[in-house]
Amino acid sequence: MKLDWSHTVLNINNKERILDFYTNILDFKVSDRGLLAENGPEIIFISQNPKEHHQLAFVVDRDEVGSHSSLNHLSFRVDSFDELKEAKLKLDSINHDYLPLCHGNALSFYFNDPENNGLEIFFDTPWDIDQPQAVAWDPELDEKNALKWVEKTFKNEPSFVIREESNKEFVNRK
Ligand SMILES: [Fe+2]
Structure with a gap:
């Protein structure tokens, strides 16, 4: 198993200050934003790399998400x-809890390290779709059936496209 570092998600308090700094000083673009659940919290994705939907993301209202970190x-x-299956088997082998979530553009496992730091391991699907999206998926599925399920689950979303056809240039999303 080879893990390529993709992105980090930080819990923040002051989104105006943070976005001003990362977009105006460090030249990141807001690649997507939205609510993680019906009533929030908000997540804001930023990137400079067209191959990474987000290199960094911020979950707003650090106090409300209940994290001091x-x-x-x-x-x-x-x-x-x-x-991805290998990661699942290794976690299963030590009875380690994980949450299988699909973002449409990725099949993920979320879990914590032994000191409760959040980790994600994911495999890209062949599709892109506006974020955030999260639907639990069945980690027992094989690749073919998992991808079939992804397509069936997300294909009615207007922003669901084959990855190569998606617009790679990020414009700042307000
Ligand atoms: Fe993530």
Whole structure:
């Protein structure tokens, strides 16, 4: 299993100050934003790399998400579904809890390290879709059936497209 570092998600308090700094001083673009659940919290994704939907993301209202740490999660990409399965088997082998979530553009496992730092391991699907999105998926599915399920679950969303056809240039999303 080879883990490619993809992105980090931080819990923040002052989104105006943070966005001003990362977009105006460090030249990031807001690649997507939205509510994680019906009543929030808000998540704001930023990137400079067209190959990464987000290199950093911020979950707003650090106090409300109940975290005293700024770290929400570190995220790693694997290049194959088999490696995602390998990660699952390793976690299963030590009875370690994880949450299988699908963002439409990725199949993920979320879990914590032994000191409760959030981690994500994900495999890219062939599709892009506006974020945030999160639907629980069945980690027992094989690759073919998992991808079939992803397509069926997200294909009615207007922003759901084959990755190569999506617009790679990020414009700042307000
Ligand atoms: Fe993530």
